[in-house]
Amino acid sequence: MGGALHDKALSSLYSDQDLKQKLFGLFKSKGLGKNVSETLWTDLVIQFGYLVKEGKYKEEGKLAAYLKNLGHYLVLNHFRSERKNTLDLNAEPLEIIQEFEALPIFKKELKSLLSDQLNKLGETCKKILLLWAAKYSMQEIQSQLGIVSPEATRKRKHSCYKKLLSNIESNPSIKKELMQYL
Amino acid sequence: MSEDWEKNIEKFLYEEHAKGVLRSDSSQSNNKRIILAIAASLIIVCAFLFLFQTDNRAEFISSNYEFPEIHSSRAAMSVWSSKLKIAQKDGWSSEDLSLFSGRLNEEQKYYYAHVLFALDSLDAADNIIRTTSWKNNFFESDVRWLSFLGSLKKNDSKDVLKEKFQFLDQKHQTLAHPWID
Numbered sequence: 106m107g108g109a110l111h112d113k114a115l116s117s118l119y120s121d122q123d124l125k126q127k128l129f130g131l132f133k134s135k136g137l138g139k140n141v142s143e144t145l146w147t148d149l150v151i152q153f154g155y156l157v158k159e160g161k162y163k164e165e166g167k168l169a170a171y172l173k174n175l176g177h178y179l180v181l182n183h184f185r186s187e188r189k190n191t192l193d194l195n196a197e198p199l200e201i202i203q204e205f206e207a208l209p210i211f212k213k214e215l216k217s218l219l220s221d222q223l224n225k226l227g228e229t230c231k232k233i234l235l236l237w238a239a240k241y242s243m244q245e246i247q248s249q250l251g252i253v254s255p256e257a258t259r260k261r262k263h264s265c266y267k268k269l270l271s272n273i274e275s276n277p278s279i280k281k282e283l284m285q286y287l
Numbered sequence: 288m289s290e291d292w293e294k295n296i297e298k299f300l301y302e303e304h305a306k307g308v309l310r311s312d313s314s315q316s317n318n319k320r321i322i323l324a325i326a327a328s329l330i331i332v333c334a335f336l337f338l339f340q341t342d343n344r345a346e347f348i349s350s351n352y353e354f355p356e357i358h359s360s361r362a363a364m365s366v367w368s369s370k371l372k373i374a375q376k377d378g379w380s381s382e383d384l385s386l387f388s389g390r391l392n393e394e395q396k397y398y399y400a401h402v403l404f405a406l407d408s409l410d411a412a413d414n415i416i417r418t419t420s421w422k423n424n425f426f427e428s429d430v431r432w433l434s435f436l437g438s439l440k441k442n443d444s445k446d447v448l449k450e451k452f453q454f455l456d457q458k459h460q461t462l463a464h465p466w467i468d
Contacts, residue, residue, distance in 0.1 A: 112305075112308045115305060115308055115309065116308060116309070116312045119309050119312055119313075120312065120316065147306070147309055150305070150309060151301075151302050151305040151306060151309070154301070154305050155298060155301055155302065155305070158301065209295060209298065211295075211298075211299060211302075216299065216302075219296070219299050220303070223300075223303065234300050235300055235303055235304040235307065236304065237300075238297050238300030238301040238303075238304055239300075239301055239304040239305070269296065270293065270296065273296065280292075283292060283295050283296075284292070286295055
């Protein structure tokens, strides 16, 4: 599932108050405040969307339990990045966290650097790349952005992406940051 | 290695896209919430104003146009008539004039409706009659009343009205009222 349908599913999950409250309960039990919980809830939905897009979410067991485990992982990651005591979290069974160990959670600083690079490409390039990364078809991107044909869209996507990679490669600090997540 | 590195860029791009989708949802949801809150507030304010106004007007009519004891109702009609003339001058609409009738019993409504007829507040009179148990035989039994009431004029002075009602009393003492079975 990709494109608009995926986005619709993401929105639906994001507005699920029942699930949200369950996750907020978990965040609260770890001593996190409302603002951090809101941020983590948004992150959680985005990370879950990514796992689904990549085919890494297997529809086995309950969704709520899966999201709770992902929530644990994000809380752990949050404490790691904040360099806070993780004693309570270490009490959780390790295998639950291991499930997401391969999922890279980028730091704010890296996101900010990448955003700068993305913005340098111009608005249309940025939109093309974002839609492409969300698995929108070339026809869908063409139609949304008013580009003349799917072929022209594909060419522009290729050129934009190449430019982005080239810019990042020529920036050692960003590349170094990115390498830490490999 | 390069592939993994690119994979991370793709992940970042996906995250940016998803963030935009959720932000847009959140913004729409907030807008909806604000619109709903404003609508709810307006409804509450309007309902309050309506109730306040309704109650206030009914209360005003009740206190300023008090209906006298029913045993002297015919004489009271002249008083009512003059009072309701003032009410009309005060800008009371047909709706306002019929509003108060909710507080009247069947018998009182009978007189009240007649006074309203006399004052050409036909809509208000009609509204009141419709709520009564005697609505179906009103027009049959009240031909005499209506012909008399036709002689009432909007600009009749209180004395003239009194005189007319006294005349009515003398002429129609035995008049059968529709609410009496």
